[in-house]
Amino acid sequence: MEKYIVNPYEIEEKSMEIIESIMDDADKFNSDELKVVKRIIHTTADFEYSKLIKFNNEPIEKCKQLLSSGCKIYADTEMIKVGVNRIKLKELGCEICNYVHDDDVRITAKEKGITRSMASIEKAVLNNDIKIFLIGNAPTALYKLIELFEGANKVPPLIIGVPIGFVGAAESKEELTKRENIPFITIRGRKGGSTVAVSIINAILKMI
Amino acid sequence: MEKYIVNPYEIEEKSMEIIESIMDDADKFNSDELKVVKRIIHTTADFEYSKLIKFNNEPIEKCKQLLSSGCKIYADTEMIKVGVNRIKLKELGCEICNYVHDDDVRITAKEKGITRSMASIEKAVLNNDIKIFLIGNAPTALYKLIELFEGANKVPPLIIGVPIGFVGAAESKEELTKRENIPFITIRGRKGGSTVAVSIINAILKMI
Numbered sequence: 001m002e003k004y005i006v007n008p009y010e011i012e013e014k015s016m017e018i019i020e021s022i023m024d025d026a027d028k029f030n031s032d033e034l035k036v037v038k039r040i041i042h043t044t045a046d047f048e049y050s051k052l053i054k055f056n057n058e059p060i061e062k063c064k065q066l067l068s069s070g071c072k073i074y075a076d077t078e079m080i081k082v083g084v085n086r087i088k089l090k091e092l093g094c095e096i097c098n099y100v101h102d103d104d105v106r107i108t109a110k111e112k113g114i115t116r117s118m119a120s121i122e123k124a125v126l127n128n129d130i131k132i133f134l135i136g137n138a139p140t141a142l143y144k145l146i147e148l149f150e151g152a153n154k155v156p157p158l159i160i161g162v163p164i165g166f167v168g169a170a171e172s173k174e175e176l177t178k179r180e181n182i183p184f185i186t187i188r189g190r191k192g193g194s195t196v197a198v199s200i201i202n203a204i205l206k207m208i
Numbered sequence: 209m210e211k212y213i214v215n216p217y218e219i220e221e222k223s224m225e226i227i228e229s230i231m232d233d234a235d236k237f238n239s240d241e242l243k244v245v246k247r248i249i250h251t252t253a254d255f256e257y258s259k260l261i262k263f264n265n266e267p268i269e270k271c272k273q274l275l276s277s278g279c280k281i282y283a284d285t286e287m288i289k290v291g292v293n294r295i296k297l298k299e300l301g302c303e304i305c306n307y308v309h310d311d312d313v314r315i316t317a318k319e320k321g322i323t324r325s326m327a328s329i330e331k332a333v334l335n336n337d338i339k340i341f342l343i344g345n346a347p348t349a350l351y352k353l354i355e356l357f358e359g360a361n362k363v364p365p366l367i368i369g370v371p372i373g374f375v376g377a378a379e380s381k382e383e384l385t386k387r388e389n390i391p392f393i394t395i396r397g398r399k400g401g402s403t404v405a406v407s408i409i410n411a412i413l414k415m416i
Contacts (some may be wrong), residue, residue: 014375015375042374045372047401079287079290081290084288115219165223166253194287194291198287
């Protein structure tokens with residue numbers, strides 16, 4: 001078997017060098033945006049993400065401020081929750097939560113005939129400590145989030161809205177991109193997912 | 209805002225229909241393989257996966273047998289661990305573990321100057337109850353796994369080896385594909401990841 005690199009720092013540094021050497025549109029991003037884009041490509045090995053990503057209303061700056069103030073983050077899957085850099089979150093006094101497996105959410109979803117993701121969002125928006133919404137899985141969660149804030153005539157502090165899939169994902173993200181007053185990061189089209197959501201927030205945590 | 213589908217079963221069914229209508233190579237897979245491939249595409253929105261996947265030595269059949277016998281599964285990330293269908297695992301008496309955050313693993317990795325993923329694999333192969341190795345993140349984990357089994361003159365019962373990345377990922381998976389005696393599922397090239405690993409095992413769990 002060939003010799004392989006076993007030092008994690010060396011592996012990451014080398015990966016980022018390779019990614020930047022392959023990207024053909026690195027210059028369209030500012031330095032912080034580029035860090036986010038490179039981390040997504042590092043996580044997906046998919047260069048299409050640099051064409052699909054959209055930053056609106058200074059989301060990285062706002063994300064840094066919110067994280068530095070020790071806010072709560074809502075993640076729409078357990079996978080996202082455990083993937084986010086827990087040491088860094090603790091340092092900043094931040095907390096990340098997910099309600100999809102909660103009993104009350106299960107019951108509400110069944111009663112209303114909606115997804116558990118939607119019922120979770122209904123619960124999350126009632127918690128005023130939650131400032132960052134990390135949606136990496138369910139289009140219905142993103143739709144519901146936009147709906148509820150609009151219904152209440154409020155603007156969400158920050159949405160990282162990157163649900164994936166074939167039914168509603170692209171459409172829900174198009175709805176988000178129409179809201180120019182919302183600070184958001186999104187991936188247009190079908191692509192996205194839990195690992196993409198994690199890579200975005202971890203890239204920003206690394207900047208602080 | 210447009211009306212959107214909120215019934216989770218309807219969303220999944222429709223997604224799978226769309227995926228099969230877009231795939232141009234569905235007929236090269238048998239029925240179980242196709243279920244796995246469709247679930248991966250459902251998770252990534254990336255049709256390249258059907259070109260990159262490789263099944264060797266009846267891995268789905270073996271996976272079903274191992275899961276039905278209530279085995280342990282080693283996952284190389286916490287994200288994989290929480291992503292796998294926990295209700296189904298419990299029903300079958302299966303358990304899934306990950307050692308990356310264990311204190312002894314941290315210490316060994318530091319002392320040896322290797323990745324925590326590698327040190328975790330060293331620990332995992334000592335546990336004879338672990339029959340399925342789900343590697344979705346670290347190429348070094350996959351290399352180490354192949355090395356240790358070969359060093360002990362043994363054949364691993366099943367490897368789902370889909371690490372992602374730019375340094376060693378494609379190469380480690382090429383090493384795996386050279387071992388024709390090992391039952392494995394892999395994704396050639398750079399692509400893969402935790403969500404891909406999860407989608408493969410969840411697709412197989414659904415068949416039981």
